[in-house]
Amino acid sequence: MSADLTRNQTLVMKTLSGAEAPLSAYTILDRLRDDGLRAPLQVYRALDKLTEMGLVHRLESLNAFVACAHPNCHQQELIAFAICETCGKVEEFSDEVVKDRLDGWTRAHSFRPAKTTIEIRGNCGGCVGKA
Amino acid sequence: MSADLTRNQTLVMKTLSGAEAPLSAYTILDRLRDDGLRAPLQVYRALDKLTEMGLVHRLESLNAFVACAHPNCHQQELIAFAICETCGKVEEFSDEVVKDRLDGWTRAHSFRPAKTTIEIRGNCGGCVGKA
DNA sequence: AAGGATATGTAATGTCATAACATTCAAGCC
DNA sequence: GGCTTGAATGTTATGACATTACATATCCTT
Known part of the structure; x- marks a missing residue:
């Protein structure tokens, strides 16, 4: 089981889950300004952890991120x-x-x-x- | 048959062919300063054409470029x-x-x-x- | 020689990602 | 409680990758 997500991880995860298409880290950041995020690193750190947990994938050819479509089975x-x-x-x-x-x-x-x-x-x- | 390469395309192609590993556009640029190249765009434009011709591949996960290993058969x-x-x-x-x-x-x-x-x-x- | 397409040169800017450092938060232990 | 420790966070600055916009030159065709 994945440990509970931290505040920033939760914010980033929600943003990606609600998106129709992949988002760049900076787009995620823009959408989370009102939630208090201000610097790219806050987003990149959350993305790193979420990717490790298998909840998020990075699309290399797009330099962007998507929520995993099968978030329950974090298969490898x-x-x-x-x-x-x-x-x-x-x-x-x-x-x-x-x-x-x-x-x-x-x-x-x-x-x-x-x-x-x-x-x-x-x-x-x-x-x-x-x- | 590929048309002959232009000056910049030739320079970029030679640089990539002589490299042991993929090179970023800026690394290529650095290696070609002495040949008169000064701006990233000169390299990117050459890379675009070479890629179209199948002589060069872009590695998405590296943001870098390699010479095609089978340069004669530009297969698709x-x-x-x-x-x-x-x-x-x-x-x-x-x-x-x-x-x-x-x-x-x-x-x-x-x-x-x-x-x-x-x-x-x-x-x-x-x-x-x-x- | 004229016109058009392609290639080139240059500056400025946009986009993606990380280094370095300080601070805060939560959990375990004496 | 007070302490330590490790993880997460906040902030600034910088590095790395890529394109826009515009001016100029070159080559090919007629």
């Missing part, structure tokens, strides 16, 4: 993201076969993986054609 | 990167099964992919144990 499987460049929405999924293939490669090359990023950018069903 | 398959966080070296590979699985997901969800990023960060065989 491989997660892939499909990111719509039009509406900004992100779908989160995992695939055992992909995981097995990548594991196979790393084993064969004596590579010890620490963190794997899979991000597909494009247009979601609703946005294809619009863009 | 799915490419994955294994990035050693100790020595910095990057291995580039592709896997048809992974590609098929991700394609399957996108088709099933009517998602039209534009660019896919797969980056495995960890430690390479030579560095495991050292870190």
Whole structure:
């Protein structure tokens, strides 16, 4: 079980949970000015902890953050993201076969993986054609 | 066939080709001061073109760039990167099964992919144990 | 030679992230 | 209670990555 969240962690988590799309740290900060947050570090520190706990994911290709779509099972499987460049929405999924293939490669090359990023950018069903 | 490279593109390409590990745009810029480059944009513009041509890849999780390991066949398959966080070296590979699985997901969800990023960060065989 | 597309040069600015240091808060122990 | 210790917080400054806007030059085509 995750320990209870601190005040700043709670604020950041709520902001991300209520967002339709990924948010940058600075956007989160802007939305929390009224709650007393003033400096980027306050947000980055909270994001670090939340990411460690598996409640938040960082999207590397966007330099932004999303709430985990499966917040209850903070599993440590491989997660892939499909990111719509039009509406900004992100779908989160995992695939055992992909995981097995990548594991196979790393084993064969004596590579010890620490963190794997899979991000597909494009247009979601609703946005294809619009863009 | 790729058109011939321009002066700045050539400079940037040579810098990346001669590097052991990915370089940031600003590192490239620093290495090219003596060749007359002065502003980040000169590097970013060259990188954009080189990336379009498939000669250079951007590593999203590093905000850095590498020369393509297969510069002759500028294929457009799915490419994955294994990035050693100790020595910095990057291995580039592709896997048809992974590609098929991700394609399957996108088709099933009517998602039209534009660019896919797969980056495995960890430690390479030579560095495991050292870190 | 003229026009258009591409490449270049330069300054300024915007965006993302962390270092360094001081202070506060909560939990355990004497 | 008073003390220690570790985590979280607050604040300033700075570092690292990337783009906007505008001016100039180069090359190719007609």
